[in-house]
Amino acid sequence: MEKFLPERDSTWHLSKYLILTLLLFSLFIVQDSFGQTNVPVQGTVLDSSGQPIPGVNVVIKGTINGTVTDLDGKYSIQVPEDAVLVFTFVGFKTVEAPIGGRSTIDVTLEEDLGDLDEFVVVGYGIQRKSDLTGAISSVKSEDISRLPVSDVTQSLQGRVSGVQITQNSGAPGAGSTVRIRGVGTLNNSSPLYVVDGMLLDDINFLNPNDVESIEVLKDASATAIYGSRGANGVIIVSTKQGSFDAETRITVDAYTGVQQVANKIDLVNARDFAQLANELEQNVGNEPIYNVNDYGEGTDWQDYIFRNAPINNVSLGASGGSSKSNFNLSVNYFDQKGVVKESEYERLTIRLNNQYKFSDAVTFGNNLSFIYFNQQNEPGVIGNAYRAYPIFDPTQPDGSYTDTSPVGNPAAQFEYNSNNQTNNYRAVGNFFMDVKFLKNFTFRSNAGLDLAFEDSKSFTPVYFVSPTQQNPENSVNVGNLRNRNILWENTLNYTKEWDNHRINLLAGITTQDFYTETLGGGRRNLPGEDPSLWYLNAGELTTQTNSNSAGDWAMLSYLFRANYTYKNKFLFTGTFRRDGSSRFGEENRFGNFPSVALGYNIIEEGFLLDQNFLSNLKIRGSWGKIGNDKIAFYEGRPVVTGNQNAVFGIDEQLIYGATLTRLANPFIKWEETVTSNLGFEFGFFDEKLTGEFDYYTRKTNDILVGVPIPSYVGSANNPIINAASVKNSGIDLTLNWRDQKGDFSYNFGIVASTVNNEVLDIGEGNEAIFGGAVGISGYLGSRTTIGQSIGHYYGYKTVGVFQNEADLSSIPKRGPEVAGDLIYQDTNGDGAVNNNDRVILGSPIPDLIYGFNFGFDFKGFDLRADFNGTYGNEIYNAKKQTRFNTYNFESSYLDRWTGAGTSNSEPRVTNGGHNYEVSDRFVEDGSFLRLRNIQVGYNFSEVALNKIKVQNFRVYLSGTNVFTWTKYSGYTPEIGGGNVLGTGYDSGLYPLARTFNVGISASF
Structure with missing residues (x-):
């Protein structure tokens, strides 16, 4: 067992007393806030036609305090006698109304199609968009909930400039890789997620219908308040809240649909396979083994493993409130069957958000989510379906499974290898208290918690299909994972507005503690195969295996921010954060x-x-x-592992031992990322046309990387040092057009981003870092070196095929090539082809990331369409390169060389060898344009709905991943993954699904 607790010096203990002192101080002076002179104000907010507007924000000017109107457009609020109320609502112009001794203030809002983002959520608060100095993009709830996805981040694809979101897999419940303004480190490059004030590493648990808005923070002005946690950008999620003095409102959102594989790989049929397999045998000096005329189309193994799969989602919600409390409750059930048989994801989410007013000065609240999901993973059939011979049938006439060697029979895998389940129980949320005092001060204490418990179990029965596909002893394996994330933040906010000045000051202390532990075990030879026996105690004791490890780390931070606005014209933001991480030594x-x-x-x-x-x-x-400290637990400390036992002596006595398995560098320090941003915002024609343009640079120094050491040292890892440096630069562009002509309104938007990634330094010796796929000679295909992008492809450039003996005698060769083999370029001109002739073959990092959308509304009908894509990136088709036996062939092999003049691009048919080096033969254009979503809906008229006491009712049809324009030959050009040193490698991904849904949205 490995368990190493972080060192806790006096600074950590001191922080607890500081936080406690601040909390007690705020409670002591709260009596002052009760003494403020407040008056009740109520009223109704209407539109220009006299209809009430529910959900209007009513905020006391110069503060973040306020309420919202109920379903009848009414509001009620306690305010200081000299206050000014600010009324804001999406699509309407802002109205400011001084109290002036009035107890009733009715307001009429005028439409303003351009003013859609009056207030924006920022770190530890909200801010007027006109006052923002940082690069922040916002996406609203109606654009988030339209996509049938389990991961909320996927709804941001093509909607936010500067953000690349790539699905890791098409498997049910699969997550996404998110990159904000490129990859700035050789370590974890994922952003920080903040959900209602809770700092998290993922938001896979969220129900999209619970999300009110998502803000993406991209530059230092926006992210610095989160310090090292925001080194790779920040995504802030605000969930839907209830309203004070509002009637209970019930909402229903549901859809059902069907998924199908969006694109299949073009593989040869049985007849073509027989022909190619015969040629392969002849090319190595053997006789043909198949009679080509005996075969036709054969078995399409892709059709066998794929299916049309259902997807269902139901969300029920209720919200409302009294004068002293409000609530928002939602229950969501999401069920997604996989397009590969025997794969499924099922999730139940319950969310409860509450606020309680103890007085006008003190408010308590909570935002809580409880999640359960069950996931069944497909039994590894995708790779075998890609390689299996089409000449084989899945089963024999007697019903037994066919021996499909050298590849496992996918049909048998479905039966014998599908008992693989994962259950996860998770609670995520926070409790907070707001205390207002001395008129302009607000103290907030926020305690957050993220608890996750995961258990997994797999059972494999006894079976025999072939000598290479069998299991002579049944077995059961179980695993448990526990994660704990505790956050405590205390902030003090001062807000004041006078004459031409507006100021906001924020100071705070925050601490966060993480703990994780894994436990696993397995046994074989259970007495039977009934599920009631799938427990470790049922197996033989002598066959048991077990593992257990744990680790934790903590962070303490002090933060300060000042925002100042003069005459609504001149803006200033200053931020300072001091972070302490137990991942580093005391110095x-x-x-x-x-x-x-x-x-x-x-x-x-x-x-x-x-x-x-x-x-x-x-x-x-x-x-x-x-800063950035995202290295593995305890890279700054040595690790000693037990169970390193050995037998010594004549009597063969077992001696228990331990050894140093991880070296440490106590002098490593923070990575530091220096960013700069220059941005322009513009609007024309009364905000019908709006846009933003940003140019940014982002340089990361002292990147934490592992340095190779000799194997005889005995360490299982490479010690971490501060060495590398990486620079990203580029532009972000956002354009939107909105207009309305009578009953017809329409909009069009476009986002585009460029990323120029360059490695400036990689440490002592400046030796390249390799990763990715392995060529036949053992060379890795991904390289990171000075002057180039991280993880670019590196190998041989092909310049043709040896056609005859004349070519073989006159063109430089790498080894014993024959006619029909690839010609690799002699790039240095020394007359030989070897390791020194490898060149850059492309990069997985796009030159351009883009998306565009359009929509219209007309008399109840609406249409929305979203597109996203990339340009200038390459994909490495590793599954085509991995060929250590005779497998099925992609259709490109039909253009192979069969004699002089037949082909100068596709070599003769071989397994492995010279033609399977890392080369541009396997590098393909990864650019694509995808119709991400299209949706057509109809909103029933209010006249018809009032008769049945329904507020609104909408039905819709939608399609997701409807079509993809790409040259890539694989299932999808989106290749995700968290390893920044070896991205873009397609080793056989779970295919992406095309989905068609019918759904409803209603409220009562």
Whole structure:
């Protein structure tokens, strides 16, 4: 067992007393806040036609305190006598109303199609969009819930500039790889997720219908408040909340649909396979083994393993509140069968959000999610279906499974290898308290918790299909995983607005603690195969195996931010965060991370006030430094592992031992990322046309990398040092057009981003780092070196095929090539082809990431369509290269060389050998354009709904991943994965599904 607790020095203990002191201080002075003179104000908010508007934000100017209107457009709030109320709602112009001694204030809002983002969620608060100095993109709930996905991040594809989201797999419940403005480190490059104030590493548990908005923070001005946790960007998720003084509202969202494989790989049929297999035998000097005329189409193994699979989703919600409390409750059931048989994902999510007003000064609340999911993983049939001979049938006439050697029979795998289940129980949420005092101060204490318990079990029965596909002893394996993430944050906020000035100050202390433990075991030779026996105690004691490991780390942080606005024109943001991580030794435990940003609302200048052409114009710039500590647990400490036992002596006595299995470097320190951003925001024609343009640079220094050491040292890992440096730069562009003509409204949007990734340094010796697929000579196909992008493909460039003996005698060769083999370029011109002739073959990093969308509404009908894509990236077709036996062939082999002049690109048919080196033969264009989603809906009229007491009712049809335009020959050009040093390798992914749904949305 491995378990190593982080060192806790006096700083960590001191932080607890500081936090406690701040909390007690705030409670002591809360009596002052009770003494404030507040008056009740109520009213109704209507649109220009006199209809009430539910959900309008009513906020006390200069604060984040307020309420929202109920279903009848009514509100009620306690405010200071000299306050000003600010009324905001999506699609309407903002109205400010001084109290002026009034107890009733009715407001009429005018439509403003361009003003869609008046307030934006930022780190530890909200802010006027006009006051923002950072690069922040926002996506609203209606664009998030439209896609039938289990992972909320997938709904951001093609919607946010500067963000690349790649599905890791098409398997049910599979997650995504998220990259914000490229890859800035050789370690974990995933962003931080913040859900209602809880800091997390993933949001796979979220029900999309629970999400109110998602903000993506991209530059230092926006992310620096999260310090090292935000080194790779931050995604803030705000879930739906209830409303004070609001009637209970019931919502129903449901859809059902069918999934199918979006694209199959073009493999040869049985007749063509027999022909190619015969040629392969002849090419190695053997006789043909098949009579080609005996075969036709044969078995399409892809058709055998794939199916049309159902997908279902039901969400029920209720929200409302009294004058003292509000609630939002939702229950979601998501069930996705996989397009590969024997794969499934089932999830139940319960969310409860509450707020309780103890007084006008004190509010308590909670945001809680409880999640259960069950996942069945497909039994590894995809690779075998790709390689299995089409000349074989799945079963014999007697019903037994066919021996499909050298590949396992996928049909037998479904029966014998499908007992593989994972259950996960998770609770995620936070409890918070807000205390207002001294008129302008707000103290918040926020305690968050993320608990996950996962158990897995697999059972394999006794079976025999062939000598290479058998299991002579049944076996059971079980595993348990426990994760604990505890967060405690205490922040103090000061807000004041006077004359032409607006200021907001934030200070706080936050600490977070993580713990994880795994436990696994297995036994063989159970007395039977009934599920009641699938437990370790049923197996033979002498066959048992077990493993157990644990680890934890903690972080302590101090934060400060100042926002200042003068005349709504000049903007300033300054942020400072000091982070301490137990992953580092005492000397380098803490790092300081500042940022500063300036903005200029040019549209507020007097000479622009009396014109109708330009409605917004702002320039902003930021600079900041952010840290990163995302290395594995205890890379900064040595690890000693027990159970290193041996037998010694004449009497063969067992001696128990332990050994050092991980070396450590106590002097490693924080990675540091320095970012700068220059942005422009603009709007034309009363905000019908809006846009943002950003140019950014992002340089990461002192990247934590492992350095190779001799094997005789005995360490299982490479010690970590600070060595490498990487730079990313590029542009982000967002454009939106919205307009309305009578009953017809329409919109169009486009996002585009470029990423230029360059490695500046990789440490002492500047030796390249290799990864990815292995060629026949043992060379890895991915390389990271100075002056190039991270993880680019590196191998031989092909320049043709040896056609005859004349070519063999005149063209440089790598080895004993014969006619029909590939010609690799002699790049250095020394007359020989060897390791020194390898060149850069492409990169998995796109030159351009883009997306566009359009939609319209007309008399109850609506249409929405979303596209996304990439340009300039390559994919390495590793599954085609991996060929150590005779397997089935992709259809490209039909263009192979069979004699002089027949082909100068596809070599003769061989298994392994010269033609399977890492080369551009396996590098394909990964650019694509995908119709991500299209949806057509109809909203029934209010007149018809009022008769049945329904507020709204909408039906829709939608299609997801409807079509993909790409040159790539695999299942999908989206190749995800978390290893930044070896991305873009397709070793046989679970295919992406095309989905068609019918659904409803209703509220009562």
